[in-house]
Amino acid sequence: MAEITLVEGVTLALAHEMEADPTVVVFGEDVGVNGGVFRATAGLQQKFGDDRVLDTPLAEVMIAGMCVGMAAQGMKPVAEAQFEGFMYPMVDHIVNHAARLRHRTRGRMNCPVVFRAPWGGGIHAPEHHSDSNEATWAHFPGVRTVIPSSPSRAYGLLLAAIRDPDPVVFLEPKRIYRWQREEVEDNGEELPLDVCFVLRDGTDVTLVTWGAMVKETMEAAVELEKNGVSAEVIDVATVAPIDMETIVESVEKTGRCVIVHEAPKHCGVGGEIAAGLADKGIWHLKAPIKRVTGYDTVMPLYRSEMNYMPSTERIVHAANETLEFE
Amino acid sequence: MAEITLVEGVTLALAHEMEADPTVVVFGEDVGVNGGVFRATAGLQQKFGDDRVLDTPLAEVMIAGMCVGMAAQGMKPVAEAQFEGFMYPMVDHIVNHAARLRHRTRGRMNCPVVFRAPWGGGIHAPEHHSDSNEATWAHFPGVRTVIPSSPSRAYGLLLAAIRDPDPVVFLEPKRIYRWQREEVEDNGEELPLDVCFVLRDGTDVTLVTWGAMVKETMEAAVELEKNGVSAEVIDVATVAPIDMETIVESVEKTGRCVIVHEAPKHCGVGGEIAAGLADKGIWHLKAPIKRVTGYDTVMPLYRSEMNYMPSTERIVHAANETLEFE
């Protein structure tokens, strides 16, 4: 069993499922001999050949549209957008086709595609390389949106995403691609989609997050503990649909909730979670629900990007705000 | 002063501003001699010529991209997507360019484009013609999203949108294009963006909505009144940014809130409003915040579409649910 990084968890899951299922193909720009600009598909073309790992022309509409076509004919394409900022041309085929094919044909066809992309800021990348656009996907019915935050969750959730008979947008927090190493056994065991993972138990406040913000959120929990505050930390993992039960249950216990995400605040996934609590968890709330998010601005170029991203300090501050109420 | 419909309000505003500002051009499929498939641009080409009202090739990426180009060179294009379901190919240029041009160039360039589209369901249209995708636009920083719900607001808000020096997505509730007639004076007076309109004063519950759902929501208020319940009705109008002050103020008074929209629930604009209340209005809430929305499914083909759309009955039911709490 090897200690691997998150991005290696992605590679391991791809390799595992390509081995197990001959209909799985990897499809995208530079995924072949180059192994992807983050090396997420490193070695796969060498191992499985260039009719399983296909470098495509530079055309994202084409990538998404052809994936729909392939998936409808019995294949399981795992497409890569090179960065989340280049997924926008894919919206039409994902929303109007991939997400609807089963519905439109009453199950005659389905569309088991995974649309992978490195996602989020914080790596000093060039312009348009640092967006957090999970809410865009999360709002469209018919597609799941999944975000791992550790090597083992990358492995287990990607396996589940590939095996799922419906389309999944799989966003990989590039900032923590190589942050942690974890022992991950390549046993082909998937993790469940549509459920949250409770990363830390606590009793005073619930911190809800996903993706790379798990790092700052866990750090905030440690900070809070120093002041005697016990924070529960939940990794939402699947942001569409959301496992609200787990979150409501936690808030029933803590009475306080801070939601943390890197994406802009307005109509972000955090809004959905707060709204869910304002409906189903309202009687347990002892304090306003706080959201610590990216601002409703463009993600700045790299010299300023850390001014944009939610910091541990902001999370601790918001948690403390909720603790002012009894 | 003429009694006009909502779609005529759109036409009137376009004609007014084209007359007043020679840089305004109308750009889209079938907007010329045909006057648009809903007649929103009827007569404009005849009046202003075909270098002010341009029929384009059938290519939405092109329409959006060329609008960015024109706008950056001093023009004010008003683009039409024939239906909201065909806006998806425009996402990339709207998000990656129109919404960022001022920011990216530190104000050297700006992007005064209006992206108009007939929007929403309920007219028995074919497949892909009935989406409610305001949340998609609302989440992207740098672009306003505006939705009129009456002839006068169509006129006044569209004038404001065209004059605004930044990009606006302007969604027109096609179901009520010809529902109401209203006296609208063609006086060139715009209505303010970024503010809600309180359509009806009330004290027991706040009903928040926008677009065609204003119809059912107003009907629900009348129903509720019959049972002695006084409902305040707010038309959000600009869904990005949202005038939360007005909504919070109303809920301070009523203590109860039902949010109504036709779009899918998950990560819809209703979530943002509920989340805003769960933060800034929480101490005034006497009941859970209810959302009455389209389901998280594809908008069905027309024979079933009314099963999808929030009905007056569902709104009344939700309001009554909030009234169970004191």
Added chain:
Amino acid sequence: MAATIASFKVDYFQFLDEEGRLADGAQIPALARDTRQLESLYRLMTLTRVFDKKAVALQRTGKLGTYASCLGHEAAHVAVGSAMREEDCFAPMYREYAAQFFRGVKMSDVLMYWGGDERGNDFSGPKHDFPWCVPIATQCLHAAGAALAYKLHGQPRVAVSVVGDGGSSKGDFLEAINAASAWKLPLVLVIVNNQWAISVPRSKQNSARTLAQKGIAGGLPSVQVDGNDLVASRWAMDKAIAAAREGRGASVVEMLTYRLSDHTTADDARRYREQDEVDTAWNKEPLTRLRNYLTDQGHWDQVKEEELLSESAERVNAAVAEYQDRIDNDPQPIDAMFNYMFKNLPHHLEEQREIARRFPARGGQH
């Protein structure tokens, strides 16, 4: 150094002229001599026209939603459908009924679809054929994806997609040409150029001499035919499909025809085009010329024609009855919108389904 490094051309083919006479000089395809097959294709063209008229009438009387007529396109569409094998894959736009009928789609399926019932897309044709496609030109990339799947699996199958003159301006179509070129896909991209994209005439899509030449961008063989001439259209399809099946890659076929109807029943073409133009186009329409040809060959006569018309009317009426019966007596349940969102319905959708069941639309389905 100055050198011409690449040259291209677009050829045009018509074998049956507007009067239904075989062109002379040209090398006539075998199909022109196969009057039995021509007769059977003519029968499908006629059935389709009878169906189409009925569908428009159903819309006018409120029994069908918006409907896109295929009036005038029958030769092009029959050519496409009849040139394909069952195992080939068809990715249509929205009006190629004749092609689909040939492949086994039922008339009642078409009515279900435009009648606002998703079950129309679960049609009786080949299960691997794509559903109707409203977002213009997107189907071209689905066909390209299907073609790549067949190629990767070494199957001798061909994907065929149809796009309009309007749709040929869209990136999806142009990227499909590029993809076809990149992977040498077993793909045929058919442009049914009916001169209009709703109110926008062909001339406004671009100023190029042909639309077929878009294929040159990818180095694909590209040809233009008279799309009202079944023989030329079918011949071009046969050639393109054979090339695709034999591993010689994709082609673009532009079929010149004319939309004799409004764009859809929601459109009024009188607003933007002259009746003169339409009248002229009627002189070139595909049924008459094929009927004239068959008649000249001694293979057709007025009696057969009338039999065909009444037989077609009967079949169409039966289809209408089947449609009406199904939506009246076997409507989709209220919660139909939930049942095919996902293989495994997520929990929150179960909750929403409960609400939907509890609050059916007043008056139920429409």
Added chain:
Amino acid sequence: MAATIASFKVDYFQFLDEEGRLADGAQIPALARDTRQLESLYRLMTLTRVFDKKAVALQRTGKLGTYASCLGHEAAHVAVGSAMREEDCFAPMYREYAAQFFRGVKMSDVLMYWGGDERGNDFSGPKHDFPWCVPIATQCLHAAGAALAYKLHGQPRVAVSVVGDGGSSKGDFLEAINAASAWKLPLVLVIVNNQWAISVPRSKQNSARTLAQKGIAGGLPSVQVDGNDLVASRWAMDKAIAAAREGRGASVVEMLTYRLSDHTTADDARRYREQDEVDTAWNKEPLTRLRNYLTDQGHWDQVKEEELLSESAERVNAAVAEYQDRIDNDPQPIDAMFNYMFKNLPHHLEEQREIARRFPARGGQH
């Protein structure tokens, strides 16, 4: 009836061969005899190369973010920039510095941009030029929009956009060709074909003989030139721009060159291409051949070359100092991200700006 209804060709031009000798036979453009102008363009090519090397070094030492080198593209880029007038509009991708330098963009602007500071895009060049453009090929449609604006306003201005071999596969580029054809736009679309799109070779973009032929889709004049030959590249640009300015519509110019560097500093090209290929490409690179030609003409010598190199180094160093000084001593404020979102900042953004001011990143800017 069978007839060829349209024929097309793509011509290739090279005037200065790889050794820097004027091709014989061909009709040589006047520029080849204008050694003064050639010298001044050579100077810009050299300055650019010196700048480029420095920028890569800055990145290696942590003083610059990811940087896209233009090594090997200098002739193509200088040809593009120098053929334009001030009032024309340039819509670049991300590595055409030499074209921009010609137009007045400063070296320090380029450094600001790749140094992660938005002010780089508020450059010193023409205010109507578009900023750098990372989403591939989108700039082509911005240029098309600009061209339409000029046309509608009757201004004799031309928009020029550059796209890569990779980018030429994307719908945006292909739709721009179609738009140019539809409106006969004053537009020049330049494909700088440097053989690689990161790790994907030209041959995988499609199997067509040229990329220039994509212009045929719209009936645009389309030509391929040796993009390492300044004379041919500039000549093709002059021709295309003149046609555009005179109302004869758009053209496509494919310039064949080679990316001698990694794709960006974040890339390692050794993973996917052979050193042999790079070595061969070095034999064709644009500076040497132009220098050889000028030397043969008696217009250049080793002394001048060394003067030029040291003068260039000085100018580059001054630019680096300017850049460094600006980011050290005049950084953008913490709330810079708010200040240009909208002309009139909405209320909620004012609130968020307060938060941002209160919680600057630890360690401040990077």
